[in-house]
Amino acid sequence: MLIIHIATELAPIAKTGGLGDVVYSLSKELARQGHQLRIILPKYKTLSLDALDDAQIVFKKKFTFHESKPFEVVFWNASYNSLPITLIDPQPPEAVFNRDGIYGEADDAHRFLIFCFLTLEYISFCNFPASILHLHDWPTAAIALLYKHHYQQKGSKHKIVLTIHNILHQGKCPPETLSFLSFNNLSDVEDPCQPYLINLLKIGIIHSDYLTTVSPTYAKEIQTPLFGYHLDPLLRNYRDKLHGILNGIDLDYWNPYLDKALPAPYPKNSITGIFEVKRKNKEYLYNHLHLTSSKAPLFACITRLDEQKGPHLIAHGVKTILKQGGSCIILGKVVSSLTQELFDHLRQTYANHPHFHFHDQFDEGLAKLLYAAADFIIIPSLFEPCGLTQMIAMRYFTIPIVRTTGGLADTVQDLETGICFKEMSTEHFDHAIEKAFSLYQDKPLLEHLLKMMSLKDFSWKTSVKKYLELYSA
Numbered sequence: 436m437l438i439i440h441i442a443t444e445l446a447p448i449a450k451t452g453g454l455g456d457v458v459y460s461l462s463k464e465l466a467r468q469g470h471q472l473r474i475i476l477p478k479y480k481t482l483s484l485d486a487l488d489d490a491q492i493v494f495k496k497k498f499t500f501h502e503s504k505p506f507e508v509v510f511w512n513a514s515y516n517s518l519p520i521t522l523i524d525p526q527p528p529e530a531v532f533n534r535d536g537i538y539g540e541a542d543d544a545h546r547f548l549i550f551c552f553l554t555l556e557y558i559s560f561c562n563f564p565a566s567i568l569h570l571h572d573w574p575t576a577a578i579a580l581l582y583k584h585h586y587q588q589k590g591s592k593h594k595i596v597l598t599i600h601n602i603l604h605q606g607k608c609p610p611e612t613l614s615f616l617s618f619n620n621l622s623d624v625e626d627p628c629q630p631y632l633i634n635l636l637k638i639g640i641i642h643s644d645y646l647t648t649v650s651p652t653y654a655k656e657i658q659t660p661l662f663g664y665h666l667d668p669l670l671r672n673y674r675d676k677l678h679g680i681l682n683g684i685d686l687d688y689w690n691p692y693l694d695k696a697l698p699a700p701y702p703k704n705s706i707t708g709i710f711e712v713k714r715k716n717k718e719y720l721y722n723h724l725h726l727t728s729s730k731a732p733l734f735a736c737i738t739r740l741d742e743q744k745g746p747h748l749i750a751h752g753v754k755t756i757l758k759q760g761g762s763c764i765i766l767g768k769v770v771s772s773l774t775q776e777l778f779d780h781l782r783q784t785y786a787n788h789p790h791f792h793f794h795d796q797f798d799e800g801l802a803k804l805l806y807a808a809a810d811f812i813i814i815p816s817l818f819e820p821c822g823l824t825q826m827i828a829m830r831y832f833t834i835p836i837v838r839t840t841g842g843l844a845d846t847v848q849d850l851e852t853g854i855c856f857k858e859m860s861t862e863h864f865d866h867a868i869e870k871a872f873s874l875y876q877d878k879p880l881l882e883h884l885l886k887m888m889s890l891k892d893f894s895w896k897t898s899v900k901k902y903l904e905l906y907s908a
């Protein structure tokens with residue numbers, strides 16, 4: 436069985452968040468278990484061929500879309516850490532992917548629909564035997580319909596699985612955006628709130644054979660009005676094909692025992708040794724960031740700073756932590772104009788604070804140092820489909836302080852592997868932070884948490900089994 440992941444991110448070469456990690460680490464585990472697979476990605480400007488092995492052109496072909504001039508597309512095959520990948524590279528003048536970022540362009544829906552179309556052209560050209568087309572989120576969801584309309588009828592027999600990593604993002608666009616794909620009827624895929632728009636995620640939900648999302652709790656939550664973002668009635672209709680499968684992490688990449696990025700690697704089989712290692716990593720980090728050393732606990736926050744992540748609680752939490760004498764480092768890229776002002780203000784307020792640092796960038800190296808040095812990580816999300824940061828943090832023995840929602844509820848247990856709070860309120864979050872300060876003084880309880888974290892299995896083994904059951908169902 437050939438498994439083809441069709442995605443817009445692959446960590447670390449094209450990553451903006453957890454999607455990239457998941458596509459990489461899930462593929463890696465499938466390959467490790469002997470399954471044949473391929474990952475198809477757009478060839479972004481930022482994705483250099485130098486990062487890949489054996490890059491070679493498979494074929495080039497000219498396409499004409501609607502009224503556009505014909506343009507050439509180059510299809511590359513290559514491998515990344517032994518994973519076979521295909522890159523789709525539409526050439527100028529249609530600079531489809533030859534731009535600075537991955538998302539955030541006004542014509543994103545159009546760009547990713549072109550990617551969907553070209554992916555199916557590639558699959559059709561290669562004449563693959565019956566395989567799994569595993570789609571990820573709205574940018575690739577339209578493949579489910581496109582395949583049924585134009586390719587299945589020509590005799591190919593692939594099964595389609597769509598994973599919803601975050602239902603907030605649905606890919607809404609005017610119907611004209613799809614006109615180059617020559618669908619004759621788009622009547623059931625209009626957006627539930629703005630019926631003059633087409634909803635690309637809805638297309639995928641209706642037309643894929645199986646739907647998955649990234650944790651069992653989130654699978655339930657998205658069927659409710661509070662978390663379904665207007666697609667909950669549709670998901671309730673399709674609940675029989677919807678499965679919540681918890682994400683794993685790549686234990687080789689996130690490996691505190693062998694991580695060369697760390698000034699002090701972790702000791703195997705010694706819970707008490709972890710305190711000393713954290714102390715050394717913390718010292719290094721404080722020096723590196725010109726912060727004043729402190730014996731008080733260090734709280735980290737590593738996240739995209741958008742509405743989903745509870746920005747107001749994060750900003751409030753910083754104040755509480757600093758007031759109580761703790762240190763706090765935020766590694767967070769502001770990705771929403773709604774949160775820009777809030778964090779600009781926070782940064783100005785604590786500009787010269789000796790125990791606060793704010794790094795408004797995406798920086799994987801600093802992320803690793805921070806996971807290794809921090810005592811606590813704050814994750815006060817409004818919703819969290821799965822969340823990887825709490826799992827990576829627990830792997831580095833950093834205690835997550837989480838709001839119990841989605842995958843956070845499935846992976847963190849209060850005073851066993853972390854600190855949990857329920858309500859999205861400053862009082863509840865403050866209470867959780869106070870609990871963290873007391874826990875930091877309570878050595879036996881602290882050791883209990885570290886022990887419990889060491890027993891957690893964040894690998895893909897169990898979840899890959901569930902995906903394989905779906906693939907072969």
Ligand code: ADP
Nearest residue numbers: 452453738739766796797798799802822823824
């Ligand atoms: P989401 O996918 O919603 O962004 P996840 O918790 O699933 O959240 O995954 C986040 C991933 O992105 C983790 O690997 C985390 O370490 C990483 N990450 C988030 N923000 C940053 C940042 N500013 N710098 C480096 N890594 C980051």
